[in-house]
Amino acid sequence: MKSKIKKIINNMNLSRVRFWIQLFSFVLFVYGGYFAIDLGSKLPIFTCPYNEQSGATCYLIPLQHQLSMPAQILLGGAGISVIVGLVTFLFWFIFLNKAWCGYVCPFGTFQDWLTSLRKSMGIRYSTYTQNQFERLSKIKYVLLAIVLLAPLLMGVGALGSEWSAAFCQICPARIISPMFSGDLSQWKIDFSTKTSMILTAIGMIFAGLFLVGSFIKKRFFCFFCPMSALHFIFSKFSIVQLTKDGSKCSTCGDCYAVCDMQIKDIADDVKSTNILRDDCILCLKCVAACPENDALHFDIFKIRAFSSTREGFEKRMGLHKPKGDSGE
Amino acid sequence: MHEHKIETPNEKQNRHKAMESVNVLNTLKEGFKTPPKAMDYFYNLFEDVYCNQKALHKDKVKVGTMCIQIPSEIIYALDGVPIRLCNGFYTDDEIGSDFLPQKACPLVKASVGHLSSKNLTDKPDMIYSPTTCDQKTKAGTLIASFGYEVVDVDFPRTKESEISREFFRRSIREFSADLSQKMGKKLSRKNLKASISKIGYAQSLYHQISEFRKNKIVPILGNDIFLVTNAFFFDKIDNWIEATEKLVEELEQRVKDEVNAAGKISPRIVYTGSPPIFPNYKIPLIIEDSDGIIVADETCSSNRMFNDRVAVDEWFVNDMIDSLADKYLKACTCPVFSKNDDRIRRIVELVRSHNADGVIYQAFAGCTVYELEQRSVLEAMEREGISILYIESDYSPSQHGQLSTRVEAFIESLKIKNRNKK
Numbered sequence: 001m002k003s004k005i006k007k008i009i010n011n012m013n014l015s016r017v018r019f020w021i022q023l024f025s026f027v028l029f030v031y032g033g034y035f036a037i038d039l040g041s042k043l044p045i046f047t048c049p050y051n052e053q054s055g056a057t058c059y060l061i062p063l064q065h066q067l068s069m070p071a072q073i074l075l076g077g078a079g080i081s082v083i084v085g086l087v088t089f090l091f092w093f094i095f096l097n098k099a100w101c102g103y104v105c106p107f108g109t110f111q112d113w114l115t116s117l118r119k120s121m122g123i124r125y126s127t128y129t130q131n132q133f134e135r136l137s138k139i140k141y142v143l144l145a146i147v148l149l150a151p152l153l154m155g156v157g158a159l160g161s162e163w164s165a166a167f168c169q170i171c172p173a174r175i176i177s178p179m180f181s182g183d184l185s186q187w188k189i190d191f192s193t194k195t196s197m198i199l200t201a202i203g204m205i206f207a208g209l210f211l212v213g214s215f216i217k218k219r220f221f222c223f224f225c226p227m228s229a230l231h232f233i234f235s236k237f238s239i240v241q242l243t244k245d246g247s248k249c250s251t252c253g254d255c256y257a258v259c260d261m262q263i264k265d266i267a268d269d270v271k272s273t274n275i276l277r278d279d280c281i282l283c284l285k286c287v288a289a290c291p292e293n294d295a296l297h298f299d300i301f302k303i304r305a306f307s308s309t310r311e312g313f314e315k316r317m318g319l320h321k322p323k324g325d326s327g328e
Numbered sequence: 329m330h331e332h333k334i335e336t337p338n339e340k341q342n343r344h345k346a347m348e349s350v351n352v353l354n355t356l357k358e359g360f361k362t363p364p365k366a367m368d369y370f371y372n373l374f375e376d377v378y379c380n381q382k383a384l385h386k387d388k389v390k391v392g393t394m395c396i397q398i399p400s401e402i403i404y405a406l407d408g409v410p411i412r413l414c415n416g417f418y419t420d421d422e423i424g425s426d427f428l429p430q431k432a433c434p435l436v437k438a439s440v441g442h443l444s445s446k447n448l449t450d451k452p453d454m455i456y457s458p459t460t461c462d463q464k465t466k467a468g469t470l471i472a473s474f475g476y477e478v479v480d481v482d483f484p485r486t487k488e489s490e491i492s493r494e495f496f497r498r499s500i501r502e503f504s505a506d507l508s509q510k511m512g513k514k515l516s517r518k519n520l521k522a523s524i525s526k527i528g529y530a531q532s533l534y535h536q537i538s539e540f541r542k543n544k545i546v547p548i549l550g551n552d553i554f555l556v557t558n559a560f561f562f563d564k565i566d567n568w569i570e571a572t573e574k575l576v577e578e579l580e581q582r583v584k585d586e587v588n589a590a591g592k593i594s595p596r597i598v599y600t601g602s603p604p605i606f607p608n609y610k611i612p613l614i615i616e617d618s619d620g621i622i623v624a625d626e627t628c629s630s631n632r633m634f635n636d637r638v639a640v641d642e643w644f645v646n647d648m649i650d651s652l653a654d655k656y657l658k659a660c661t662c663p664v665f666s667k668n669d670d671r672i673r674r675i676v677e678l679v680r681s682h683n684a685d686g687v688i689y690q691a692f693a694g695c696t697v698y699e700l701e702q703r704s705v706l707e708a709m710e711r712e713g714i715s716i717l718y719i720e721s722d723y724s725p726s727q728h729g730q731l732s733t734r735v736e737a738f739i740e741s742l743k744i745k746n747r748n749k750k
Contacts (some may be wrong), residue, residue: 124644130490136353165493247677251670253493254639257651267658268488270673304436310535317639319528 007281010312018102022109029106030180042088044100044231045211048177050168050186058173059089060147060227064150064165068151090234097238098276101222102283107173107178108222111214115260118215126216133262136223137279143167143174144226162195169199172210173222218260222248222281232278241299242282246270248295255286257294266296288316342381343417344628349378349622352607356551360616361589361675363552363581366575368728370555373563374606383449384564385409389511392452392476394439394468395627397483397660401638401651402504403525404565406511410442412561415439415604415627418723427470433694434723435605436463450562452476456503457482458521461664461697470582479506486666487657500653501646517734521647524638530565533572534634540579541623542682547582548575549589550599550622551612553639558606588616590621595742597622598669598678600705601690602698603629608723618736619743623682626675633659635674663697671701672708679714686715693722696704715742 024288027046036169041049041057049057052247066082074082093100101108115192118125128136150166153159160253168174175186190196191203213220222228256267261279267288273295276282287296292307297307314320334539335343337438353371357363378380394402402412415421415438424441442448454477457468472478479724490663508515533640534557540547556575560570597620604612604627625631636659640651660670675687687709691698702718709716717738721731 075394083705119642122644123647125642129494161731247680250636250659250661250674252636253654254637254651257639257647258641264490270669285641289641291637291639310532313637313639314528314532315529317637319525319532319637321529321573322522322526322566 006307007311010307012312013316014208014284018283021103022112024104024226025104026109029104029275030177032056032325033231037278038082040088041083042092044089044093044096044227045105046171046173046225046227047105048107048171048173050174050223051177051179051181051183053181054177055170058227059085060167060171060230061165063089064147064151064167067148068154068164069252071156074155079196079276085305089235093231093234094238095238095240098228098232098282099234099284101225101228101239101281105227107177108219108281110176110222110257111219114211114214114217125218127262128217130264133199139224140226140229140278144202146170146232147226160193160195162193162199167226169196170202170206172203175207176210177205187286219281221280222261223279228281229278235276239301240305241274241302242276242280242284242287243299244269244275244296245294246272248292250292252291254289258285260285287315304311330482338445339421339461341423341445341447345417346379347608348417348419349374351726352613353668355613356549356555357588359613360549363589364548364578366571366576366578367532367552367555368560368747369567369574370552371569373559374402374555375585377449377562378607381449384562385411385450385623388453390450391507392455393537394455394457394464395483396661397458397656398456398458398481398503398632399500401520401523401527401652402500402507402515402649404526405515405519406507407513408507409450413439413452413455414442414561414603414605415442416608416723416727417510418608419444420445421723425589428467431694432609433463433602433696434463434692435602436467436692438577438723439674440467440470443476444460445476446474450576454479456481456507460662461695463694463696481501485664486658487660488667493654493657495655496657500531500656504649513650515645517643519646520645523645524640524648524652526565526569529568530560530572531577531634531637533569537572537579538624538682543583543684545583545586545588546590546596546623547579547587549616550597551609551616552589553629554604554612554625555606557633558653560633561605561629590616591619593743593746595685595739595746596683597739598675598682598687599636599685600627600687601739602673602692602695603627604690605629609730610723611688611719611721611735614728614732614735615688615715616738618739620688620735622738623684624678625714626661626671626678628662631674631678649725665699668704672705675676675705676708676712676714678711682712685746686717686738688738689716689718691718691720693720715745 020290030289031053032054037055039056041062042059043056044059046058047054047056069078147167150163151183154163190200210221234302251267253267263279265277266275287298287308288304289309290296291313293309294307299305376683388409390411391403392413393410394413400616403410417438420438420441421434423445423670427440428437458481459465460483468478468480484495486492497590504515599613599622636655638651638655640648661674
């Protein structure tokens with residue numbers, strides 16, 4: 001019985017399962033407001049409240065807000081609210097680890113849909129070279145630093161109030177998310193102060209880049225996402241992990257070939273057991289594309305929930321008996 | 329009156345090769361316990377091709393390949409037939425000796441010898457030569473001097489770096505463009521996907537057989553498997569698939585009926601090193617003659633052709649070509665690469681998954697890369713506590729006695745080890 005269930009899971013059509021989970025999450029988080037759903041304000045995904053119908057709020061908003069309190073208040077009792085916020089965030093986070101990105105984040109899902117659009121138009125995706133990859137991959141930490149430092153500097157009075165939620169001002173999700181419920185009002189530059197003007201202008205550029213970028217490059221934005229960087233700091237504490245048994249790996253690169261995030265270690269690193277890297281969105285496409293039994297697996301509480309198998313691979317890649325005599 | 333005819337060199341070559349072939353085929357058919365019935369297809373195929381000079385692909389464009397790194401998926405997609413030119417005949421080895429140094433690898437010498445004789449049943453219309461080891465690389469140019477159309481396909485000697493990945497992707501793209509132009513046909517999403525799927529299916533048949541060989545009771549000899557995988561070098565792929573499907577079915581039944589191809593206490597052997605190519609099954613035959621059973625191998629004439637698969641994310645032509653290039657480079661466990669770690673891991677994994685008692689490592693005298701890697705593999709096996717025997721051999725029919733003494737002693741020692749374990 002147990003082995004039967006395991007077989008069904010390991011043989012599943014991951015991309016279809018993922019599509020439905022993503023669609024469900026997208027509706028929940030983007031249109032949750034219509035159903036009076038509010039899952040709070042500490043979600044580890046880009047579910048942006050600038051879209052009035054969103055079913056929850058991205059944690060980066062309260063985090064920036066809390067950190068921007070004047071230093072004396074922050075170091076006094078208010079510090080507790082920061083800790084409570086972080087704990088709530090972690091509570092959500094540990095259940096899914098980075099699968100929040102690959103399965104739940106509406107902003108991620110939107111990018112996958114742009115990818116499907118491109119695919120249906122017969123246009124091939126672009127990739128970064130290894131050098132570009134290594135350089136660009138650091139940007140998300142710079143953005144995370146903006147998320148954390150801008151409010152703190154505001155709190156000690158080094159920056160003015162126009163710096164409040166500085167990251168949100170440059171975040172493309174602020175501009176694009178409201179569009180899902182027909183609100184185009186975020187496509188504007190705020191001329192009230194010089195700082196706001198610059199920040200919102202950058203935001204507009206980022207939003208434009210986002211639309212173009214995600215069309216030609218799979219998961220274009222995730223690469224720069226500060227939430228992804230924040231996830232990675234805590235990813236070890238999650239109950240779900242992506243693990244690899246290097247002794248079974250042939251370094252064939254099948255996993256790398258399907259990786260939206262171009263993570264090279266997934267194929268080439270045969271020493272690490274924990275193979276979750278900072279750019280990973282835990283979409284599990286690598287597990288689905290691995291032809292070696294149990295070389296890659298997705299674990300919940302260290303129990304293998306989804307493993308790579310030869311059989312599953314053959315099913316998903318459509319390697320069946322050829323029809324007709326010439327195979328054309 | 330009876331007309332007296334002098335045998336031509338080609339006739340002599342054919343006769344000698346037929347003798348070599350019959351020798352091996354008869355041993356396989358009659359020297360062991362009854363082979364599976366489905367093996368008859370393969371025995372007959374080898375007899376047809378190597379004893380009766382039967383051409384299999386008369387009306388097709390034949391694309392010769394000098395090594396496994398030329399993606400057969402692309403050749404099939406363009407309506408060509410890949411013919412792997414690696415050769416195992418002592419007769420051809422001797423002919424090739426005129427062109428290469430005495431100490432060169434017998435496989436390369438035999439391949440060169442065979443092509444120099446121009447006596448081929450399925451003569452390749454063009455040859456692609458990946459620049460793998462020194463001798464193969466040089467052989468390509470030599471073969472071109474015999475009047476064949478030979479195209480070098482650049483192949484990197486290190487595979488860990490990103491440069492090498494990009495390099496080989498580009499190399500395979502060039503190869504596809506070149507072949508596509510020669511065939512007057514374009515690669516399309518449809519034809520390439522169909523051929524990837526077909527080869528993938530053929531590979532899955534091999535993997536099913538491998539599963540049977542993991543059993544305690546092994547239903548088929550390693551030598552028979554070498555013949556099956558060897559047929560993939562030149563057979564019509566649809567026929568091969570059909571015959572192998574039948575073999576899989578029969579083996580499944582054999583497993584149920586507990587038919588053992590080996591003895592009760594035959595030590596289980598993983599075979600690695602220079603590839604045994606028909607009819608040079610010298611060492612594999614000695615192993616199974618000495619009551620060993622080959623349960624798996626790590627060679628480019630068998631496991632390496634079938635083990636690694638192609639995964640594609642978006643089925644565009646360029647995407648497929650890149651994935652193919654990655655598979656033929658990154659997964660390749662050829663000893664020409666600077667590092668041999670992947671190959672060692674594969675051997676250890678095969679020993680563990682097939683519950684093997686020991687490893688036999690053959691290197692052809694003159695096959696420098698396998699000779700060189702002998703040390704690192706022996707060291708690794710020692711670290712892992714796996715018994716290993718290293719033997720050097722060539723294509724000559726001599727030294728049989730000496731080799732079998734060594735193999736027998738090794739297999740005997742494995743038996744004693746197993747007995748002591750109990």
